[in-house]
Amino acid sequence: MSxxxxxxxxxxxxxxxxxxxxxMPAGAxxxxxxxxxxxxxxxxxxxxxxxxxxxxxxxxxxxWGSNVFGQFANGTAGPEGWIITPHRxxxxxxxxxxxxxxxxxxxxxxEDGTVTVWGGFEKKPKTVPDSDEQIEVLPMQTVSGLTxxxxxxxxxxxxxxxxxxxxxxxxxxxxxSGQGYTEYxxxxxTPILTEVAMFSSGFFNAAVRKNGTLWLWRQESSTxxxxxxxxxxxxxxxxxxxxxxxxxxxxxxxTKDGKVWASVRNPDRSNKVVLKKMEGLSNIVTIQTGNGVNxxxxxxxxxxxxKSGTQLQYLQKVTGISGISRLTLDLxxxxxxxxxxxxxxxxxxxxxxxxxxxxxPKIVKGLLNPVLFATGENSKYAVLKDGTAVAWGTxxxxxxxxxxxxxxxxxxSPILKPVTLVIxxxxxxxxxxxxxxxxxxxxxxxxxxxxxxxxxxxxxxNTILAKQGKSVMLKEGQFISDGGKGSIAVRPPAIQVSYxxxxxxxxxxxxxxxxxxxxxxxxRLTLTTQK
Numbered sequence: 001m002s003x004x005x006x007x008x009x010x011x012x013x014x015x016x017x018x019x020x021x022x023x024m025p026a027g028a029x030x031x032x033x034x035x036x037x038x039x040x041x042x043x044x045x046x047x048x049x050x051x052x053x054x055x056x057x058x059x060x061x062x063x064w065g066s067n068v069f070g071q072f073a074n075g076t077a078g079p080e081g082w083i084i085t086p087h088r089x090x091x092x093x094x095x096x097x098x099x100x101x102x103x104x105x106x107x108x109x110x111e112d113g114t115v116t117v118w119g120g121f122e123k124k125p126k127t128v129p130d131s132d133e134q135i136e137v138l139p140m141q142t143v144s145g146l147t148x149x150x151x152x153x154x155x156x157x158x159x160x161x162x163x164x165x166x167x168x169x170x171x172x173x174x175x176x177s178g179q180g181y182t183e184y185x186x187x188x189x190t191p192i193l194t195e196v197a198m199f200s201s202g203f204f205n206a207a208v209r210k211n212g213t214l215w216l217w218r219q220e221s222s223t224x225x226x227x228x229x230x231x232x233x234x235x236x237x238x239x240x241x242x243x244x245x246x247x248x249x250x251x252x253x254x255t256k257d258g259k260v261w262a263s264v265r266n267p268d269r270s271n272k273v274v275l276k277k278m279e280g281l282s283n284i285v286t287i288q289t290g291n292g293v294n295x296x297x298x299x300x301x302x303x304x305x306x307k308s309g310t311q312l313q314y315l316q317k318v319t320g321i322s323g324i325s326r327l328t329l330d331l332x333x334x335x336x337x338x339x340x341x342x343x344x345x346x347x348x349x350x351x352x353x354x355x356x357x358x359x360x361p362k363i364v365k366g367l368l369n370p371v372l373f374a375t376g377e378n379s380k381y382a383v384l385k386d387g388t389a390v391a392w393g394t395x396x397x398x399x400x401x402x403x404x405x406x407x408x409x410x411x412x413s414p415i416l417k418p419v420t421l422v423i424x425x426x427x428x429x430x431x432x433x434x435x436x437x438x439x440x441x442x443x444x445x446x447x448x449x450x451x452x453x454x455x456x457x458x459x460x461x462n463t464i465l466a467k468q469g470k471s472v473m474l475k476e477g478q479f480i481s482d483g484g485k486g487s488i489a490v491r492p493p494a495i496q497v498s499y500x501x502x503x504x505x506x507x508x509x510x511x512x513x514x515x516x517x518x519x520x521x522x523x524r525l526t527l528t529t530q531k
Contacts (some may be wrong), residue, residue, distance in 0.1 A: 032403065032436045033271050033523045035086055035417040037265065042098045043376030043399075044071065044264040048079045049104060049379025050399040051324035054086060054415065059094040059111055062086035064159075064415075065376075065399035069104025069120035073140050077120055082498045083432040084405060085418045090430055091140060092116070098315035101154040115146040115161060117184055121240070128468055130134045130530040136409075143171055144186035155201045157221045160531065161187065162465060163374050164193040168207060172221070179393060190217075193232050200246035204228055204273060210238040214253055216273060227272035235261075245287045250308040251275065252287040252294060260284050262294060265309040293348055305334075305348070307356065314356035316349075321346075330373035331380050336361070340477045341369040343382075366390075366412035371530040381415075389415045403435040405495060419443075420524040423451040432500035434525060440492055441518060441525050445474070452512065452529065463501065465512075472511050474503070486511075 035054060040382035042053045044065075051065025063071055067081035075088050097109040104120035118140040148164040158454040171187040193215060199207040204218045204226045217232040218224070226249070240256040249271055260278045265271075283299040295305045303318035318327065318334070321344060326337045333347035344361040351357045367390060370382035379393035379400055391400040396407040401415040418433030419441055430447040445463065446456045454465040454472075463474040473480045479488045488510050494503045505525055509516040517526045 002157070003218040005234045032414075034414045035401070035418045037387050038383050038389045038415075039385060040098075040372050041374040041381040042071075042100060043374045043379065043381060044100045044106075045162060046413060047375045047377065049398050050379065050395075051082075052376055052381065052391075052399055052401060053098050053376070053377070054401075056355075057387065059096065061089045061092035061095050061098065061108065063089055066397040067431075069106075070107065070118060071104075072433075073118045081431075081497055082397040083401045083500070084395075084401070084497055085435050086401050086417060087418065087431050087433055093455065097152060099152050099154050099159065099264050101159060101173060102156060103173055107152055107159055108150055109152050109161075109478045110442075113146075113148045113150070113164070115143045115149055115152060115159075115187075116140055116316075117143055119158075124131040141184045143184055145169065145171075148298060151197065152200075153201045155205060155219055156203060156224075157219050160190070160199060160201055162196055162199060166210065168193050168196050168199060190232055198244065199253070200244050202246045203249040203271065205232075206244055206246060206251055207232065208241045208244055208253075212242075212256070213240050214241045214244065214275075216251075224271050227274075229378075238275065240402065240490050243287065245289050247290045247308075249273070250289045250294070251295075252289050254284055254287045257300070257353045258283040258285070260287060260296060262289075262311075263309065264311055274460065280315075282314060288329050291333060291347075293329060294335075295327070295329055295334075297327070316356065320358070328373065331375055334358070334361075335373060337370060343370060364392075366392075366410065382412075389414055403437055405497065413441070417523065420522065421448070422524060424527070426451070426527055430500070432497050432502070434505070435502065436523070438492070441505040442492075442495060443505045443525070445494070445501045445508070449512075450525065452514070452527070454512075474501075479507060481511060 013492045022373050039055045039057045044051050046070040047185050049066050050262050051071045054062040056080045057419045064083050064086045065488055067077055070077035073091055090477045092108050094111045095108045096111050099107045101107060108116045123130045133260040146161055150164055151162045153160045168190040169187040171185055171367050174185060195206055195210040196207050197210045203224045204216060207215045212393050214235045215232040216228050218226050218230060220230045238261055241253050242256045243254050251496055262278055264276050265272055284296045285299055286297040286509045287325045288295040289308055292308055294308045297303050306315040307313045321336055323339045324336045325339045331345055335343055343364040345364060346359045346361045347360055349357050365404045367382060369384055371387040371452045372383040374381040376399055379391060381389060381391045383389045391402060392410050392412045394407060394409055400410060402413045403416045414509045419436050421428045421434045421443060428451050430444045432444055434441055434443040449456050449465045454467040457464045465472045471482055477490050477493060490503060490507045492504055494501055505516055515528045515530060
C-alpha cells in the first residue's frame with residue numbers, strides 16, 4: 001500500500017468521529033451522554049451570575065454557567081467567563097454539601113467535616129482597578145476553626161455551621177474595600193447555644209435545641225428591624241419543637257403534638273419577629289414556607305395553605321388535583337408530583353381583599369419522576385429518580401448545562417456530561433469541555449493545540465497555530481495550512497463560548513495530520529500525533 005493511500009485512509013478515519021470501539025449498524029445514532037449519579041443541583045441567581053452546581057453521590061462537584069463571581073474556583077472571575085457544559089471541580093472532590101452564600105460567595109462542606117469557601121471577594125494586594133465587571137477573587141480557603149461540621153447554612157452576611165458536639169459556629173463574609181484582605185476570617189462560636197439539633201437562616205437565625213426549645217437571634221450587621229437580639233434567646237411558651245421551616249423573614253415551627261407556630265407581621269408593618277400558634281390547625285405532619293405562602297400537610301394527607309406572615313389569612317385546602325404523591329413550594333409556586341410521576345405546577349392569585357384563588361394546574365411537559373428541584377436565574381432544574389438531571393428555562397449564560405448556546409427558553413432537556421478528551425495519552429482539562437452535539441465532537445481549539453505543542457496567536461482576524469515551521473490558520477470557515485498549500489472546510493462551523501473557541505475535531509485532526517478515535521461506550525475522544 002502506497003504512502004499516499006495510507007494517508008488518505010488515516011484522514012478518512014479522522015473525520016468520521018462516530019466510529020466507536022465496537023462496530024455500529026448502518027445509520028445508528030449516538031445520543032449525548034447525560035451527567036449521572038447526581039445527588040442535588042444547587043443553583044445561583046443574578047443576571048450576570050446565573051450558574052449551577054451539581055453535587056454527585058460520590059462527592060464530586062460539577063459547575064456550569066457564569067463565572068462572574070468566581071464560581072469556577074480557579075482564582076478568576078468576570079462577566080465574559082461562562083460555559084455551557086458541566087466542568088468537574090476536582091479541587092472540591094469529597095464534598096458533602098454545597099451552599100450559595102450572599103454576595104457571590106460559596107461554601108462546601110467536605111466529607112472530613114471541614115468547610116471550604118471561595119468566590120467573588122477581593123484579595124490583597126488588589127491588582128485590578130475598581131469596576132463592577134472585574135473581581136479578583138481570593139483563592140479557595142478552608143475556614144479556620146471549622147472541624148467536625150455536619151451542616152452549613154448561608155446567612156445574610158455569612159454562614160452558620162452545626163458541629164458534631166451540638167454547638168453552632170458562625171463567620172462573616174468580609175466587607176469589600178479598596179485594600180482587600182489576605183485571608184478569610186475564622187469562625188466563631190455562637191454564644192449560649194449548646195446541644196443544637198437543627199437550625200435555619202433567613203433575615204434572622206433560628207435553632208432548635210435537643211430539648212425542643214426554639215431560639216432566635218439576628219446578625220450584628222443586619223439592617224432588618226427584627227426586634228431580635230444578636231444573642232440567641234428562647235421563644236416563650238414554645239416547647240417540644242420537632243422541625244422548623246424558614247424563608248427570608250417567615251418561620252414555621254411544628255411541635256410533636258401536631259401544632260403549628262408561625263411568624264406573623266405586626267400591624268405597624270415592621271419586620272419584628274413574633275411567633276403565634278395557628279389555632280385551628282391540628283395533626284400536622286409536614287410544614288413548608290416560600291413564595292409568600294405557608295403550606296402544611298395533616299395526618300389525613302390533606303394539604304392546606306395560607307398567606308405567610310398572617311394568622312391563617314386566606315386559609316384553604318388544596319383541591320382541584322388528585323393523586324398527589326408529593327407537594328412542595330418549589331419552582332416559584334406549588335409543584336405537585338403525582339403518583340404516575342408527572343409534575344404539575346400552579347400559583348396562588350389575589351382575587352379580592354378577602355379572597356385568594358389559584359391558577360389552573362399545568363403539566364410540566366417532558367418531566368417525569370423527579371425527586372428534587374432547584375431554581376436559578378430564570379432557569380429550573382430537577383434531579384430524577386435515576387440520578388440524572390434535567391433543566392429548562394432561559395440559557396443566556398449556559399446555566400442550563402445542556403451544551404447549547406441558544407438563550408431562548410428551552411423545553412425540559414437533560415444536563416449533559418462533557419466528552420473526555422485524551423491527547424497523546426494524557427487527559428486534557430478545560431473549563432469549557434469538549435462537547436458532543438448533532439453527531440460531532442467539538443473541541444476547545446486553544447487547549448488542544450497547546451497540548452499538541454503548537455503556539456496559538458491571533459492576528460486580529462484569524463487564529464494561527466504554529467509548530468516547528470508548520471502553520472495552520474483558521475480563516476473564514478477553513479483551516480489553511482502552510483500559507484495556503486492546503487485547506488479543509490470547518491464543518492460544522494466553529495462556535496464561540498465565552499472565551500473558548502470550539503471546532504469540529506475531525507476537521508482539526510485533518511488539518512494537523514493527527515489521528516482521532518471516538519469511543520462512544522466511554523464517551524471519549526482520543527487524539528494521537530502520527531509517528
